Amino acid sequence: MVPISTGNTAKQLQLMQDFGTTVLACTPSYALHLAEAGKDRGIDFHKLPIRIGILGAEPWTEEMRQEIEKAYGIKAYDIYGLSEIIGPGVGCECSQRQGLHINEEHYIAEIIDPETGAALDYGQTGELVLTSIAKEAMPLLRYRTKDITTLYRERCGCGSLNVRMDRVTGRSDDMLIIKGVNVFPSQIESVIMSMPKLLPHYNIVLSKKGKLDELLVQVETELSCNDGAIAADNLKRNIMDITGIAAEIELLPPKTLPRSQGKISRVTDLRYKTV
Numbered sequence: 001m002v003p004i005s006t007g008n009t010a011k012q013l014q015l016m017q018d019f020g021t022t023v024l025a026c027t028p029s030y031a032l033h034l035a036e037a038g039k040d041r042g043i044d045f046h047k048l049p050i051r052i053g054i055l056g057a058e059p060w061t062e063e064m065r066q067e068i069e070k071a072y073g074i075k076a077y078d079i080y081g082l083s084e085i086i087g088p089g090v091g092c093e094c095s096q097r098q099g100l101h102i103n104e105e106h107y108i109a110e111i112i113d114p115e116t117g118a119a120l121d122y123g124q125t126g127e128l129v130l131t132s133i134a135k136e137a138m139p140l141l142r143y144r145t146k147d148i149t150t151l152y153r154e155r156c157g158c159g160s161l162n163v164r165m166d167r168v169t170g171r172s173d174d175m176l177i178i179k180g181v182n183v184f185p186s187q188i189e190s191v192i193m194s195m196p197k198l199l200p201h202y203n204i205v206l207s208k209k210g211k212l213d214e215l216l217v218q219v220e221t222e223l224s225c226n227d228g229a230i231a232a233d234n235l236k237r238n239i240m241d242i243t244g245i246a247a248e249i250e251l252l253p254p255k256t257l258p259r260s261q262g263k264i265s266r267v268t269d270l271r272y273k274t275v
């Protein structure tokens with residue numbers, strides 16, 4: 001196992017070659033970024049020992065899976081977990097890749113209606129609820145993951161009877177997953193609100209630059225150019241402190257952004273829009 005954490009793409013590629021890495025574990029978007037960066041450096045992944053990708057921590061599609069498999073010449077598998085329970089390892093796809101087997105020796109999985117809390121049947125879509133049965137020190141009982149999925153009980157083509165879950169299709173709350181990091185819009189809001197020179201009108205725009213998530217925060221302010229630039233730098237640093245993500249900041253004159261007509265949407269997510 002070669003733990004190298006996130007970022008430092010050149011080093012990741014170097015280690016992959018030096019150690020003859022066979023399995024790549026990261027977010028799907030980073031796998032694509034790494035493939036691109038490797039290609040730019042003249043690396044032919046098809047000639048390296050790498051054969052498997054275990055990818056997760058953000059929503060991804062079948063199309064993205066195919067793109068990753070083509071780029072590396074590997075088989076890519078979806079993995080599911082959450083830091084509150086164990087991190088990665090709650091469930092993973094098997095060779096059949098027909099849903100992720102949940103490790104039922106360790107977790108009881110249920111699906112509930114996120115509005116009413118009522119338990120739903122296998123095959124019905126709702127919020128995933130997990131109970132840990134083997135974990136010591138911090139067990140969780142019927143923990144609401146907020147992840148929306150479906151469970152299937154039928155025997156899998158691989159022979160396993162362990163319950164399978166679909167790809168996670170969304171969240172029942174407003175949590176965003178940016179570069180594999182969990183971020184609530186309220187975290188960014190609290191940073192903006194703590195800076196009195198910024199107005200409490202903001203918008204969060206998520207997009208893709210190449211294969212990577214980009215976070216843009218638009219905020220209104222009455223500050224002039226120079227003071228504005230300082231405030232933007234401070235905001236960027238404060239958001240980095242709270243979320244660990246480098247955001248782009250755009251300062252706008254007062255009354256530029258749309259105002260609330262009841263329920264306002266302060267998040268514009270352009271990442272999974274097909275053009």
Ligand SMILES: [Zn+2]
Pocket residue numbers: 094095096097101156157158159160
């Ligand atoms: Zn299976």
